Amino acid sequence: MRNKLLCTIMLLSGTCSLLTAQSPTDALMMPQHQICILGQYASGTWDEYWEGTNRRSNSNLGTFNTTNVMLMANYGITDRLNIMAGLPWIKNSSDSYLKGQQGVQDLSAWLKYRPLALSAGPGEVRGFVTGGVSTPVSRYVNDLLPLSIGLRCPTASLRAVFNYTFQFGLYATAQAGHTWRGRTTIDRDSYLYNNQLYYTDEVPVPNVFDASARIGFIKPRFQTEFWIERNACISGDDIRYNDAPFPTNKMEATVAGWFGKVFVTNQWAFHASVSKVLAGRNAGLATTWAAGSTYFFTVGE
Amino acid sequence: MKKLHFSYLALLCITAGVLFTRCSKTVDDPVYEPYPETSLDQAAGSWKTYVLSSADQFSLPAPEAPTSSAYLAEVEDLKRLAATLTDEQKDAAQFWGGNGVLRWHEIAREFAAQYNVPPNYNADGTYPWPDPANPTVYPRFPFCNPPYASRAFALLSVAQYDALVAAWNLKFQHNRKSPAHYDNSVTQQIPENDLPSWPSEDAVVAAASREILKFLFPGEKALIDAKSAEHKNSRLWAGANVQSDLDAGDSLGRKVAERIIAYAKTDRMGQANNQAGYQALKDAATSRGYTDLWVSQDIPARPPMLPYFGNVKPWNFTDSVKVAIRPAAPPRAGSPEFESALDELRDLAKNRTSEQWRIASFWADGVGSYTPPGHWNRTACELIYEKTLNEIRSARALALMSTAVQDAGIVCWDTKYYYLLPRPTQVDRNVTTSTGIPNFPAYTSGHSTFSAAAAEVLGYLFPDHAAEMDALAKEASNSRIYGCIHFRFDCEVGLESGKKVGSYAVTRGKNDGAE
Numbered sequence: 055m056r057n058k059l060l061c062t063i064m065l066l067s068g069t070c071s072l073l074t075a076q077s078p079t080d081a082l083m084m085p086q087h088q089i090c091i092l093g094q095y096a097s098g099t100w101d102e103y104w105e106g107t108n109r110r111s112n113s114n115l116g117t118f119n120t121t122n123v124m125l126m127a128n129y130g131i132t133d134r135l136n137i138m139a140g141l142p143w144i145k146n147s148s149d150s151y152l153k154g155q156q157g158v159q160d161l162s163a164w165l166k167y168r169p170l171a172l173s174a175g176p177g178e179v180r181g182f183v184t185g186g187v188s189t190p191v192s193r194y195v196n197d198l199l200p201l202s203i204g205l206r207c208p209t210a211s212l213r214a215v216f217n218y219t220f221q222f223g224l225y226a227t228a229q230a231g232h233t234w235r236g237r238t239t240i241d242r243d244s245y246l247y248n249n250q251l252y253y254t255d256e257v258p259v260p261n262v263f264d265a266s267a268r269i270g271f272i273k274p275r276f277q278t279e280f281w282i283e284r285n286a287c288i289s290g291d292d293i294r295y296n297d298a299p300f301p302t303n304k305m306e307a308t309v310a311g312w313f314g315k316v317f318v319t320n321q322w323a324f325h326a327s328v329s330k331v332l333a334g335r336n337a338g339l340a341t342t343w344a345a346g347s348t349y350f351f352t353v354g355e
Numbered sequence: 356m357k358k359l360h361f362s363y364l365a366l367l368c369i370t371a372g373v374l375f376t377r378c379s380k381t382v383d384d385p386v387y388e389p390y391p392e393t394s395l396d397q398a399a400g401s402w403k404t405y406v407l408s409s410a411d412q413f414s415l416p417a418p419e420a421p422t423s424s425a426y427l428a429e430v431e432d433l434k435r436l437a438a439t440l441t442d443e444q445k446d447a448a449q450f451w452g453g454n455g456v457l458r459w460h461e462i463a464r465e466f467a468a469q470y471n472v473p474p475n476y477n478a479d480g481t482y483p484w485p486d487p488a489n490p491t492v493y494p495r496f497p498f499c500n501p502p503y504a505s506r507a508f509a510l511l512s513v514a515q516y517d518a519l520v521a522a523w524n525l526k527f528q529h530n531r532k533s534p535a536h537y538d539n540s541v542t543q544q545i546p547e548n549d550l551p552s553w554p555s556e557d558a559v560v561a562a563a564s565r566e567i568l569k570f571l572f573p574g575e576k577a578l579i580d581a582k583s584a585e586h587k588n589s590r591l592w593a594g595a596n597v598q599s600d601l602d603a604g605d606s607l608g609r610k611v612a613e614r615i616i617a618y619a620k621t622d623r624m625g626q627a628n629n630q631a632g633y634q635a636l637k638d639a640a641t642s643r644g645y646t647d648l649w650v651s652q653d654i655p656a657r658p659p660m661l662p663y664f665g666n667v668k669p670w671n672f673t674d675s676v677k678v679a680i681r682p683a684a685p686p687r688a689g690s691p692e693f694e695s696a697l698d699e700l701r702d703l704a705k706n707r708t709s710e711q712w713r714i715a716s717f718w719a720d721g722v723g724s725y726t727p728p729g730h731w732n733r734t735a736c737e738l739i740y741e742k743t744l745n746e747i748r749s750a751r752a753l754a755l756m757s758t759a760v761q762d763a764g765i766v767c768w769d770t771k772y773y774y775l776l777p778r779p780t781q782v783d784r785n786v787t788t789s790t791g792i793p794n795f796p797a798y799t800s801g802h803s804t805f806s807a808a809a810a811e812v813l814g815y816l817f818p819d820h821a822a823e824m825d826a827l828a829k830e831a832s833n834s835r836i837y838g839c840i841h842f843r844f845d846c847e848v849g850l851e852s853g854k855k856v857g858s859y860a861v862t863r864g865k866n867d868g869a870e
Contacts, residue, residue: 113476113654151652151780153704153787195712198789241716244468244733246723251465253733295493296475297723 078138078164078184079266081217081227084130087352094346096122100331100338103200106292107335116149118200118338124346129353136166141191144203155195159204162188164211174218177225182215184231197240199299200338207238207259207301223271230265238301247302248291259301260290270313277315284308286335293336306335315348323348389452391546392745396869399747400524403867405513405670405754406618410524413610415603418529418553421537429597430534433541440592445544448593451586452545455557456515456749457736459564462582463511464725464732466572470499472722473657473794480655484628490574497571501720501793501801502627502664502764505728507571509670509761510619511564512753518563518611519556519747522604526551534597544593555596556746558604559611561586566612570619627664636662640775647688647782648775649796660795665769670758671859677766680855682848685776685798696842697786700779704787704839711837712789718802718834719790727802727831728760731809734827738817751869756812759860763808763853764801770852771796779839789838800841803832803849804856811857815864828853 084090101117102109126140140162147154163186170181188209196206213231236259243255263286270279290304311329318324326345331337400410407413419425440448451458474483474494485496497503531553535541550556565583569576587605590596637648651657669677686692703711720727735756739749776798779786793801810828814821832850835841864870 151784151788151792153707153789193709195716195789197716241713242719242724243717244725246468249469251468251725294472294723297472 078166078186078211078213079215079229079231080268081180081182081215081219081225083133083166083168083182084128084136086130086132087354088130088350089353090128090348090350092124092126092128092346092348094122094124094126094325094344096124096342096344098122098338098340098342100340102339104334104337104339105295108295109339114150115200118148119146120340121145122344134168134171137163138166139163146201146203148201150201152198152201155198155201155203157194157203158192159190159194160188160206160209161191162186177218177220180217180219182217184211184213184215186211195241196238196301197242199301199303205235205238205259205301208236210234219272223273225270225272227268227270228266230263233262233264235259235261240301245300245302246294247300249294257301260287260304262287275317277313279313280311281313282308282310290336299336303336305337306333307331307337308333311342321350323350387453387457387740389449389545390454390740390743392548392550393743394745394748395548395550396523396745396747397527398868399520400527402520402523402747402751402869403863404517404520405758406615407517407521407611410520412614413521413607415525415554415607418531418599418603421531426537426597426599429599430538430541433534433591433594433597434538436591437542437594444588444592447585447589448544451557451589452593452595454740454744454746454749455560455586456746456753457740458586459511459515459560459568460508460732460736460753462564462579463507463568463571464729466568466575467499467504467507467725467729468723470495470497470572471504471724471726473498473500476653476655476657482655482657484658487573490572495574499572499726500660501726501728501805502661502667502768504726505757505761505764505805506619506622506624506667508728508732508753509757510571510615511567512750512757513670514563514567514612514615515560516747516750516754517615518559518608519750521607521611522554522556522559523747525554525603525607526556529553531600533595535594541594543595545595550745552596553600554603554607555587555590555600556604557590557596558587558601559608560746560750562605562608563612563615564608566609567615570612570616622668623663624667627661627667629663630658633659633662636772637775640773643684645687645775647777649777650781651794652778652780652792653794657794659772660793661768662772662795665765665767665772667761667765669762669765671762671856671863676859677769680766680852681773682770682799682852685774685842685844685848687776688782692844693842696844697779697782699836699843700786700839701783703837704785707789707837707839714830714834715789715838718831719838720802721791721793727805728757728764728809730831731756731760731805731813734809734824735813738813738820742817748869751864751867752813752816755816755860755864756809759808759812759857760805762859763804763856766852766856767799767801767804767849768795770799771801774798776845779842786839788840790840792840797841798845799849799852800832800835800845801849802835803828803841803846804853806831807850807853808857808860809853811854812860812864815861 098120102111122142122144124142128138130136142159144159145156164184166184168182190206194203196202211231211233215229217227219225237256238259239255244253266283268279268281286306287304290302293299309329309331313327315323315325324347328343331340476482483494485494485498487496490496530551533552535543561583565579568579587601720730775796778792778797806828810824813824832846836843
């Protein structure tokens with residue numbers, strides 16, 4: 055289950071849960087009355103980042119490391135409607151003398167609906183609509199980017215997913231979404247945004263557009279997939295030269311990756327993924343890998 | 356099952372609705388609305404000035420009488436203008452109509468924040484330093500660090516204050532009132548009072564502030580000129596001044612500012628970044644028996660911030676007083692007092708509570724902020740607004756506080772480079788911080804010294820807020836312990852030292868003729 059919201063929020067930390075299985079952004083659904091529970095460990099690192107559009111290293115920060123442990127659940131209300139939820143624990147550290155940060159981040163929930171599923175030629179075309187919300191579950195430090203584990207703002211998202219799968223297993227998926235992000239509150243009551251001084255502790259966090267394309271091969275016992283995605287804030291300012299990132303920054307990244315999943319039993323699967331940021335703005339040039347396991351079972355039938 | 360769908364969807368919609376309300380991007384900024392002034396301060400023309408030899412050091416040609424044809428023509432111009440005002444002009448009349456002194460400090464704080472970024476290192480590990488002759492070329496001039504900001508706010512406040520004392524002296528000599536006094540058909544858009552309008556206190560403040568800020572932030576000349584023109588014009592748009600009130604005020608404000616700038620060019624700030632002289636400071640500290648000297652925690656090591664700022668000329672006492680009140684030596688590494696202070700920080704670095712994080716962040720006033728002197732400048736401006744002080748009392752309050760804050764910076768920097776005590780993280784790398792480590796020695800704490808000096812003066816000026824100001828200073832001081840930026844003794848001695856520095860400004864306040 056891939057958490058696009060987190061991906062977007064954590065661009066600078068380079069924390070993307072690189073996983074596709076019954077997620078808000080993919081073309082898979084849980085059948086009615088089935089639940090899957092997923093646990094995943096992801097680790098990302100970067101020692102270069104984009105300050106605005108300028109790619110640089112920073113000897114005071116050194117190498118940035120992030121760890122993300124994610125728990126997710128997905129339930130089939132019907133074959134065409136799923137509800138899912140996710141909660142990550144994140145740990146960020148660097149070579150700097152600044153205190154590394156860790157903690158439980160934001161709770162997300164989504165409804166995923168499949169209005170379209172029909173045979174077309176040698177395969178099937180399907181369409182999905184996903185709506186989601188997220189809210190921080192703890193008062194983590196959000197004004198110490200890139201070490202902060204998140205921006206601590208509420209979000210709401212809406213996205214559409216289209217998929218074509220050949221009967222022999224080859225598939226292609228395209229999706230696009232928009233995430234509205236609310237204000238966050240910082241511990242100081244003035245800050246610069248767009249080079250203007252604001253006298254408040256409330257900080258507007260830019261909204262995000264994201265899109266991805268993926269090509270893969272899926273069989274009952276395994277799945278493999280290559281993907282590319284683009285996350286971009288719609289507004290925001292750049293990190294000022296030689297200053298730290300801030301929640302108002304216009305963060306952008308283009309990321310490419312691979313994902314693979316194997317079922318060891320009918321109920322139990324393992325997955326792994328790896329990805330790399332190819333281009334960015336106010337973002338870390340992160341390389342991330344992830345591994346996890348999913349358990350499937352039926353309830354209330 | 357259908358019903359279940361509906362309840363899930365309803366739940367999601369409600370949650371989305373609640374979140375969406377919180378998703379509003381609107382953030383609120385404070386507003387300084389025009390207010391009727393509580394006092395005319397008719398005797399303010401005799402208040403003690405800082406740099407001017409006396410209030411009448413500069414003279415102006417006498418104003419035309421209110422019955423003269425020249426004056427009547429100016430009033431007619433004003434009425435014609437009133438009929439053609441745009442919404443922007445009406446807004447500007449209100450924006451500047453509250454208290455122009457506070458508006459210029461707001462502008463100064465924004466510049467301080469914008470220019471408060473240390474230069475990045477070069478590929479060879481050296482650091483560039485801003486060139487005042489090329490202020491817009493990277494690294495832009497100035498690097499508005501806390502000492503620079505403390506002096507900027509002091510010079511701005513002193514220029515405004517001295518210029519307003521000179522203006523008040525002339526106002527009550529000639530006693531020419533606002534145009535609405537002489538012509539009922541002039542409608543003033545902001546509260547009226549009996550203060551003589553010539554020379555315009557707003558034009559005096561606009562001109563003095565403009566010249567000082569262009570001297571301090573030369574890369575912002577065009578913006579500063581535009582703000583100054585808008586401030587002066589806003590008085591025409593408000594129907595509060597005629598053009599000759601403004602012209603006289605501008606002329607006076609500019610002359611006073613030029614005098615203050617001449618003072619600033621000889622206050623030894625020009626030598627504050629004497630890096631070639633840093634070895635002499637280290638040698639002197641070594642000769643006093645100190646071996647464990649401060650080194651920069653930046654990578655690559657950054658030249659120390661303004662090692663000779665402690666040598667800049669103080670406002671409220673002499674150089675010899677500065678030496679006399681220099682705090683005693685701090686405990687050195689290995690002593691029980693030092694080790695216990697270090698243990699406190701080791702523990703904090705591991706177990707900082709969220710309230711300690713909040714306090715450390717709130718007062719950090721680090722890179723990209725208006726610095727601790729700017730933080731106290733804002734506090735002073737908020738108190739002035741709450742107490743609806745007139746322009747000259749506002750400028751006096753800001754001058755008393757800002758000169759004390761710069762003096763605090765001078766005494767603190769002198770102490771820092773006298774003892775060259777390392778930062779906690781230099782002694783023990785496990786002491787991780789909540790914010791950036793400033794690039795100068797630890798003892799005494801700048802935050803503590805600045806804050807105690809500011810609180811001492813604000814407590815004198817606003818006695819009903821004295822306890823609150825002391826509590827704020829104490830919190831600002833503690834914030835540096837919570838952030839593991841400072842040892843406890845850096846902060847406690849800094850508070851004592853700042854209080855002492857502030858008392859000199861309080862003594863001046865008691866004797867400047869304004870009580």
